[in-house]
Amino acid sequence: MTNTSQPAILVLADGRSFRGFGFGATGTTLGEAVFTTAMTGYQETMTDPSYHRQIVVTTAPQIGNTGWNDEDNESSGGNIWVAGLVIRNLSHRVSNWRAQRSLQEEMESQGIIGIQGVDTRSLVRHLRDQGSVAAGIFSGEAAKRPVEELVEEVNAQESMAGADLSTEVSTDEVYTIPVEGEKKYTVVAYDMGIKMSTPNHFAKRGIETIVVPAGTPFEEIKQYNPDGVFVSNGPGDPATADEAVAIVRDVLKEEVPFFGICFGNQILGRALGLDTFKMKFGHRGINVPVKNHVTGKIDITSQNHGFALAMPTENPGEEFDTDFGAAKVTHTCLNDGAVEGVALSNGLAYSVQYHPESAAGPHDANPLFDQFIDLMSNHSPNNK
Incomplete structure (x- = not known):
């Protein structure tokens, strides 16, 4: 079972940060923070290649309920393309007859970093005011670094504008x-x-x-x-x-x-x-x-x-x-x-x-x- 009690922090390029707990893989991921208002379909979203280099914030309050299967992937090889996932609550159990494993298990196996326990309402309101911004998720030891260093690292990444992806x-x-x-x-x-x-x-x-x-x-x-x-x-x-x-x-x-x-x-x-x-x-x-x-x-x-x-x-x-x-x-x-x-x-x-x-x-x-x-x-x- 993935450790979901490790410290994690989401850092935006404008200096705003949100602390929570990591799930999936541990480490650092960078991308553009965007939000989706979809209430279902997180597997289809995460495997959609259009989300390449984007850290997706979900407005639905609980994610992971339906687990993960091998049939609903939208990428040809089943790859997860999101750079990271930001959620409010991670479901403690999988409740779908088609599920073959949990969301966090799939994220861990594919090296995808997530953060839970974030006040996604506040975060989405911020993104609606500021627009999509560069961001990074830092979990485990990376989350213990000074926030000022993390902001610098986030700002140093390539802009989405002008990116040929x-x-x-x-x-x-x-x-x-x-x-x-x-x-x-x-x-x-x-x-x-x-x-x-x-x-x-x-x-x-x-x-x-x-x-x-x-x-x-x-x-x-x-x-x-x-x-x-x-x-x-x-x-x-x-x-x-x-x-x-x-x-x-x-x-x-x-x-x-x-x-x-x-x-x-x-x-x-x-x-x-x-x-x-x-x-x-x-x-x-x-x-x-x-x-x-x-x-x-x-x-x-x-x-x-x-x-x-x-x-x-x-x-x-x-x-x-x-x-x-x-x-x-x-x-x-x-x-x-x-x-x-x-x-x-x-x-x-x-x-x-x-x-x-x-x-x-x-x-x-x-x-x-x-x-x-x-x-x-x-x-x-x-x-x-």
Whole structure:
């Protein structure tokens, strides 16, 4: 059993600190402190590559109740990608029939450092005022060092703004997720930090997914004769992703059906000429309301992003000019007006900032996968 009585301290770059007790691995971890309002799905969150280099603060008061299993991981190898975990209370027992071990046991085996006993209400209020900030968790002997030294170490780490992280989490080799049942289409998915639920959604709809490394040139993927191209979610600053933007521009020139999620939304936006910016504290949760300005419908969505596209027009839904024809912002967040989706007006390319694969989260946005099927059925290059 992991020792959960060892001293630990969370230190923010602005000098604020929170003491508690360590769990999982012991030592030091650095990252950007962000909070998630999700009430469930901590395993999916922790294994989401989009959280690479981020110390996640949970607003749910107790974590660990459902333990850990080998089925709900969102990374292909089951790796935990969060830099650290900050919680109020750690559940003393696991109460789920699917659990194979406890959260703290999994964190210890993967070398992930956590801190419990933190007043997460006070911490989240601070982050909401200050925005996402650099931070560090120090446990065991590291927690006994002077706080001033720890603050210096936290401030010395690389900023998240300007960080090119997608290549750090992307696959090194091409691999295929086969269909369930009859094969209908082939999609090449660029792994910018892909969540495995996405190709699983494709598989259930008869789509074979060929997952390729982030920087694979468009000319190379032609050998797979794809009916469509997908760009996944992922971590880091989209302003650094010039290579991915160039690839998507090649896809648009060839008029291959395109679908993007999260980081893929920012890449499509940049390919269409839009700018990106770092948000104050981002969107991380599973109950974020988004309005579809094409249909007028409102979806409750799962989100995890710290960067966003700049609004190109005065009002969402208005067309703007691009190198590939007219485009428009299709979705916005009802909480703060952030851009949540863009699309070419001809329908050949679309993307959303949120996560329709719903792992964890509501299923309101699942029809976006069916929209991709409709797009490929009408415009696949293999039909020409």
